[in-house]
Amino acid sequence: MASSAPSGLTLRAREIVEAARGLLEEEGPDALTMRRVAGRLGIRAPSLYKHLSGKEALEAALISDGFVELAEVFEAAVRGAEDPLGALAVAYRDFALRRPHLYRLMTDRPLRRDLLAPGVEERAARPLVEAAGGDQNLARAAWAFAHGMTILELNGRFPPAADLGAAWREGLSAFRRS
Amino acid sequence: MASSAPSGLTLRAREIVEAARGLLEEEGPDALTMRRVAGRLGIRAPSLYKHLSGKEALEAALISDGFVELAEVFEAAVRGAEDPLGALAVAYRDFALRRPHLYRLMTDRPLRRDLLAPGVEERAARPLVEAAGGDQNLARAAWAFAHGMTILELNGRFPPAADLGAAWREGLSAFRRS
DNA sequence: GTCTATATCAAGATAGAC
DNA sequence: GTCTATCTTGATATAGAC
Structure with a gap:
């Protein structure tokens, strides 16, 4: 039923945020693109939008x-x-x-x-x-x-x-x- | 003979920097593009490169x-x-x-x-x-x-x-x- | 000193099929 | 939940003609 977790994110969304975090820390803000984040999880960028509303939401997380x-x-x-x-x-x-x-x-x-x-x-x-x-x-x-x-x-x-x-x-x- | 002025810029380069300044102050950093700066002077972006080496030089000025x-x-x-x-x-x-x-x-x-x-x-x-x-x-x-x-x-x-x-x-x- | 045309690259986001 | 295909937008910069 979608939501859960202390952060209010679904499990998959949490994984996405963690991938983004790794990318941000290792390569800096220019690496923080929807494509790169998806790539880190072995999926394509459009798939992210099923879990997070967009890049702003990802950054806010x-x-x-x-x-x-x-x-x-x-x-x-x-x-x-x-x-x-x-x-x-x-x-x-x-x-x-x-x-x-x-x-x-x-x-x-x-x-x-x-x-x-x-x-x-x-x-x-x-x-x-x-x-x-x-x-x-x-x-x-x-x-x-x-x-x-x-x-x-x-x-x-x-x-x-x-x-x-x-x-x-x-x-x-x-x-x-x- | 190119150079002159206290800033070390040519006259035309000075005009470019001033156009850029107006754009930056009025519309913020996203408006500071080579196209918009050129447009403010009634010319095209590539012409700027005859006067300044590139965007970094413009920002430094x-x-x-x-x-x-x-x-x-x-x-x-x-x-x-x-x-x-x-x-x-x-x-x-x-x-x-x-x-x-x-x-x-x-x-x-x-x-x-x-x-x-x-x-x-x-x-x-x-x-x-x-x-x-x-x-x-x-x-x-x-x-x-x-x-x-x-x-x-x-x-x-x-x-x-x-x-x-x-x-x-x-x-x-x-x-x-x- | 300016132009057109172009190279090159990259971004966020959506539609709709599976 | 993921895909492909695509839209839309935008950038800096160079080549070479005028």
């Missing part, structure tokens, strides 16, 4: 998975941490550097929230808001700092000789004094 | 112009400012919100520095490094914060009800204490 993973990483990081903000920062950078293409897909453009699995974005955000003592403005500023450091690093925008660890520490200690 | 404009905006902002960091922040956000498509083009991906007009990136960076008292790590962290706030705003990633002015102030006051 990838992004939803990304938020769930980020939430798990965050939740593990703050568990028993004496410096939650620092632990979240390390976890965030690490998450992005391990899956740069997924991270870009998650942050590069406006979010189609209507296509996401419900609640995943909020779940990923919660640990940071708590680490900021419930101060939303501080949480947003800290997120912006972390995203900026991360995406500028991924885009190779800092000088090769830059000490990014030192820049992270500089920013973190500034925010910790808030 | 747009980005170079963007850096020059950003440098000018920064230099005006710090002139006689009692709070240089705050003035730069306002100028930065304003620059990006006024030309969101150009800002994205400038920051979204790895920079082809070999195609840029010489020195433009450094000129734009200088006022911030000076406002940070020459502390490169602080300057990088502050840039990351500003870029994060800006690009997340452009991407519509903050809740509609979020008070972004408050988040900017929160981050700025944190960095000012450094």
Whole structure:
């Protein structure tokens, strides 16, 4: 009867999303075409449309998975941490550097929230808001700092000789004094 | 005799870059095709290749112009400012919100520095490094914060009800204490 | 400096048969 | 659930004539 699973996807749709994920991580966003995804499963592109409505839905499923993973990483990081903000920062950078293409897909453009699995974005955000003592403005500023450091690093925008660890520490200690 | 002008482009190449700029700002990155750029000048796409080597060169010229404009905006902002960091922040956000498509083009991906007009990136960076008292790590962290706030705003990633002015102030006051 | 014609490539998506 | 065939659209770029 079609639907099921925590993600709300059919079994076959899950397989498709996982094939897409492999392609994205191994070859980057240009490889993420309906043809290539289908090819990875040994089928033809038109067959995908029996399981997912189109490419937007596929990307939204990838992004939803990304938020769930980020939430798990965050939740593990703050568990028993004496410096939650620092632990979240390390976890965030690490998450992005391990899956740069997924991270870009998650942050590069406006979010189609209507296509996401419900609640995943909020779940990923919660640990940071708590680490900021419930101060939303501080949480947003800290997120912006972390995203900026991360995406500028991924885009190779800092000088090769830059000490990014030192820049992270500089920013973190500034925010910790808030 | 081809070359001339501060940008190192021929007169005709300058006109092409300006047509491209108008297209980018008015219709966004998808409109930035060689056909559309040529069409804006009343000519055909292949004619562009007599003046510019290709699309990468065209984009690099747009980005170079963007850096020059950003440098000018920064230099005006710090002139006689009692709070240089705050003035730069306002100028930065304003620059990006006024030309969101150009800002994205400038920051979204790895920079082809070999195609840029010489020195433009450094000129734009200088006022911030000076406002940070020459502390490169602080300057990088502050840039990351500003870029994060800006690009997340452009991407519509903050809740509609979020008070972004408050988040900017929160981050700025944190960095000012450094 | 511009043109036409063309090469080359690739994408997302649908119809309808099996 | 998958297929073939196809539609529709679009891109960057080059050759060679004028």
